[in-house]
Every structure is written in structure tokens, then in C-alpha cells.
Amino acid sequence: MALQLDVERVRAQFPALGRTYRGQQVVYFDGPGGSQVCQAAIDAVSHYMSSGGANLHGVFPTSVETEALLAQTRHSVGCLLNAAEEEVAFGPNMTTLTFAISRALAREWQPGDEIIVTELDHRANVDPWRRAAEDKGVVVKWLTVHPTTLTLNVDELDELLTPRTRVVAVGLASNAVGTVTDVRAIADKAHAVGAWVAVDAVHAAPHIPIDRDALGADILLCSAYKFFAPHVGIAAIRRDLFEALDVYKLDPAPSFIPDKLETGTQNHAGIAGVGAAISYLSTLGEGPTLREKLVSALETIEAYEDTLAWRMREGIRELPGVHLYAAPHSIRKTPTIAFTVDGVPSREVCRRMVDDYGLFIADGDFYATTLAHKLGVQASGGFVRAGLAPYNTNLEVDAFLDALARVVSSLR
Template sequence: MAFDTASFRALFPSLDSGIAHFDGPGGTQTPLPVAEAITRVLVGPLSNRGRATASERNADEAVVAFREAVAGLTGGDPRGVVYGRSATQLAYDFARHLGRHWTADDEVVVSRLDHDSNVRPWVQAAERAGAQVRWIDFDPETGELDLDSATAAIGPRTRLVAVTGASNLIGTKPPVRSVADLAHAAGALVWVDGVHLAAHTFVDVRELGADFFVCSAYKFLGPHCSALAADPALLETIEVEKLAPSTDVVPERFEYGTLPYEQMAGVTAAIDLLASLGDADASAPRRERLASAFAVLHEHEARLIERLEAGLATFGDRVVLHSRAADRTPTQTITFRDRSTADAARFLTERDIALGSSDFYAYEAAIRLGLPDSAGLRMGVAPYTTEDEVDRLLTGLRAFLES
């Protein structure tokens, strides 16, 4: 099935601006069905959760639908889906929950490939407990995670291994299952940052071996919030600090305060829109429709990134490509032999081509790659990206290099 980009783009009022968005790795544009779902819940009627009135039921149903939708996206259990304001907030919350039992005899393992939100919360929790931090490295030449490094880092004292599902900086999709198997053999838990992965890949948390899997809806057409998928039986074992009258039920005990029902409805709408993009029957289960949709989107995005990289190759050695892993998302980060990526970002932005020059919070990865000034020019394609926009980006880069 060929993806109908034109029909899909019609759902995005923001695309009428004429801006070519290659900033998807930092957050996608929002389609009308998501905005409409948010508005529908907000104008309600809406109250706090309950079953007595229509307004209470609307709130309750938004929460239930959110958990079911995220479970459909991740292959998890709705009873183990926790709402979060961001992936960073969820990591800090659970670093506090889990780290309260760590001691100086324990070790925590993090990866240099990761966004700092899956590094610093664990490092800081380990420091508070007096636990040791060990690192999984990656090869800056290939972008591949170093499994030998993982084998050396993970051992009988390991309590948690935090690893990305896909690098937000260079797109590398490391062998998460292999890392998870090492961790589980040592009796450790596995926290997977799936924020960049879930936007481009049909995820199965069980196949990944993830004990905790985090994704953020604003990376896949939804509102600015996140979700955690975990086994509810595992969540039952985790003690939390909470208000005395608040519920001790899982997953609610991890969600502080009144939930943003409208955001949750937006997440559900985003996932259902994604599920509609494949060729599965509309009456098929959500999980089946998502599998079909991601297959269609993968073909579309792979064709676009191949076109982009073929064009970048024509610039010769003036452009250095840092996204080189064999298995990666449709993301490419580049630097220049003799020009500044910050200057390039400004040049392109002035021509309504949206992207950025930064480490994009992949702090350790940027250092390991040796990016000049810790900054690369990151380009990512999204479902609404077109071939014409790819050509427009390449034309803009050529004009920059010739300026």
C-alpha cells in the first residue's frame, strides 16, 4: 500500500504555513483529529473521575481509553500504563522510587548513546545512594552500541540498566533485547527510553525485554505528554511517596494530582490516527491496525531518508554524516568540514526549513561523537514529509555551502 501523503497532510493546519518540517525528532506537528479530541473532552461536560454523572464518566473514560491506546501502541498491559508529563519526569520519579533501596553495594548501568533524560536521573539517584555507575559505550565511527561494553558493565551487582530504544541524535536502534537479556541474567531491571523509537517503529515491550518502556506522544502527532508501560505486577512491588488520602491502586498511585483528561484524549486520538494509516480492516483490533500502519509508514519514511542521504552524498567530504548504524530511524545528523552547523540552521530557518543545531540533550553522545561545539545539524522525516520537501532541504544546504 502506497502512503497517501497529500491526504494525510490535509489534516495538519500548521503545514499551510509553508514551513518544511525536518524537526520531527524534537516533536511533530499536530493534526486536527487530535486537537478536536482535546477540545471535545475539555468542553465536556467534564469533572473529576467518577461514574455518577456524565461529566465524571467523561473523565473516567478518557483515562481508560488512554491506557488502552498506549497498551495497543506498545504491546503492554493497560493496567500497567502510567501517565507522565514528560519522559524526563517519569525517569526522575522512578529513579526516586527505585533508588531509595539502592546501596553502596549496588551498580546502575547507563548508555552513552542516550538522551540525558535516561542518564542523569539514574546517575543522580545512584550518587545519592552511594551506588556505582557503569557505562555502556558505542562506536562513534559506526554509531553502533558496543555489546562487549554492555557485557562488561552488567554484573551481579547491577540493579538497573537504562538504555535507549533509538538514539534521538543519530537514530541508532541498539540491540535492546540483547542488553535486556544480559540485565535479566544478572537480576537487574531494564528501563527503555522509547521516545524516539515509538515514533517510527512498531513496538513490542515483551520482545524488547523492557521492564519499563517510556514514550512521548508529541513525537508521534499527539500532545506534549508521556506514558510509561510496565507489567502491573512489577508496579505493585514498587513503593511510592504519596499523599495520605490518595489511592494505592496501580497504576494510579504513580500519577500525582488530578490527571489532564484532555491530554489523555489527545494521545488516544493520535494513536488511533496512526492506526488508520495502514491497510488492515477498520474493524480489526487496534494492535493489528498499528502493525499494518507502521509497515506502511516505514516504507514511506525509508524512501525519504534514502533520497535525503543520496543527495547529501553529492556534497562530497564537505559534509560528515554521523547517522551510520545499520538499523536506525529516518534521522540524519551532519556536521561540516569547514562550516558551522549553527550558521546552517539559521540559513535554512530563514528559508522556512525547520531543523536545529544542538546536541538535542544527547549530551554524552555528542561528546563521544566529537561534534564541533557539541552540535550537529539534525534532520528527521515524519509521515507528512514529502519528496519535494527533501529536495528543498538539499537545495537549501547546497546554497548554504556555496554562500
């Protein structure tokens, strides 16, 4: 049974929540684009920089301390994702890491090989694979999304997969509409034909417990700026694949994992913030190990956010002229709510919400361009998207619904 989230305790750890705009208290519903940063992460970044940072492999204290910091943060990330710490690599962001991994894997591809990407995904888990496929003469196949249920048509894999399929790239959760995909079912089918499975967990990581191996992911990627930390990309790659991966790197750079994927000097101060954010996250759960505390914390967050998301979705459904894009009630979802207003550009809705009420929401396709085109929302400027985080409250949701009703009434 999940713990009860003490939201006021959580809010006290996010100094950005005290911001005002045009004399109004700001409300952050832009979490899907990046969460606010917790005080522990801010302090860790500041401490690292003020104590003296350094590059690696030196005998002097700041270099030794930096290496220890990276090792400790790898351990923490491994606990978050259920991966060994040596399987965890850092980078500028998930997109850059995915391009590096796709290029490396593609070195072994032959013309006529195949990859599969999906219509539900953010393009960061589509285009790095598609570009690599184009370079090598590899066939790109698409797993389609059902336009009503907003779920992937997984049964299509029985026809799409062949012995020449090299990679299946799939998102754990949609950053646009929140649908959580049954990745394990996809991975089992992919592995049966010898394909690797690359999972984009960027949007899922702040909201649900993640177990890379239980998902059947060979490559799992996420970004720490989605879960209360600075901008750092993370890849957790299965050891056998990682060790065989022929990455593009400088000749003198390490050839062992995980260092061989980490081209150039990493963002050490940011990585300090990642470790601190995970440590903070663990305080919201319970258990004898860091892994168990993190799983408990994310179960607690998911239960809390689900109640807020249900309240927001049901309120939106009652508004005339507003179209909600959400999977059916029975489908697991992150607390990401996408909608459009008939006849009103999505940007204008966002502008009125922030200028008149201090509510930060976003508009666009959010790089889920295939889904946006399929749903026909591009003409209005894409979706309006509001996302919830554990620092949001019922009162904020009610304020959002009241403001949206006023804005819609005035614009239509």
C-alpha cells in the same frame, strides 16, 4: 508486506502544514523534537474542553466521562506498546516519569549496587538513574558507543554486568543520529543477572512498531507529542515491577496501579488528544484488532520514511565539506539525519535554511551530550538535525538538499 502510504491523505490531516514564513511554504523537518499534531487530536482536545472537563471520582457526568476517557486511552496506548492497560501510566513528560520511577526503585538500592547507562542515550534516560545512584552510593557504569558505527558496544556488557547490577537503562533509538539498538540482546544479558531494564522509546515510537515484552523491557517510556498528539508522558511498566514499586506519593492517593504513579491531576484534555492520535494512526494500517492496525501502520510509516531518509542521507554525502553522522547501511535507523558543516556553526546553517527557504531544522546536542562530546561536535554548536515524518515528501527532501547545497556553498 507494508501498505503504501498515501502521503497526500496524511498531509490533509495536519493543519500546521499550511503555515508560511516570510512568504514561503513551511517545511517541517523538526519532528525529532516534536511532531505536528493531527486534526483528530486537535478536535479531541477541543471537544473535551468545550464539553466540560472534570476531575475524577465524581458521580456527575463530566467526571464519569473523564474516567472513561482515561481508561480508553490506556487501552489504546497498551495496544500501541503491547502492554496491559493497567500497566500504562501518564505524566507530564518522559523525563518527569523517569525521575519518579528511578527514585522509587532506588529506595531498595544499597551502597555498592550498580547501574548501567549508555553513551548513546538522551540524558533523560541517564541522569534520573545517575542522580538516584549518587543519592544511594550506587556505582554508575557506562556502556560505550562506537564512534564510527554509532552503535553500542554490547559485548562490553559481559564485563559490566554483575549480580549487583540493579538497572540497565538503554534507548531503543538515538534521538540524535537515529541508530536503533538491539534492546532484546541487552535485556537478555541484564535479566540473566537479575537486573531491570528501562527503555527510552521516545524517539522510536513515531517510526517503528514497538512490543514492550518482545524487547524485554521492564519499564518502557515514551512521549505522545512525538507521535502527533499533545504533550503527555507515558510509562508502560511490567505488572510485577509496577505493583512492587514503592513510589513517592501523597498518603490519600491510590496505592494500586497505574494510579499510584500519576501524582496530581493529569492533563485530561491532552490525554484525550493522545487517544485520538492513536486512533488516527491506526487508520494508516489494517487488521482485525487495534494492535494489528497500529503495527501495520507503523510498518507502513517506517517503509515510507526509510525511502526518504535514504534519499536525504545520500544527497548529504555528496556535498563537499558536510559530515554525515549515521550508522552503516546494514544498521536499522529512524529517519533522523545529523550532520555538521566544516567551519560553519550549526546554528548559522539552521538560520539560513529557515530564513531563505522556510525549512525548519534544528541544531544542538539534543540532550545526547555524551555522544556529542565523543564525536567532537560541540565546538560547532552540536549537530544539525533534520528528521522526517510521514507528512514529509520526496519534493520536500529534494528542496532540502538543493537549499543545503546553496547554503553550504555560500557559507564556506
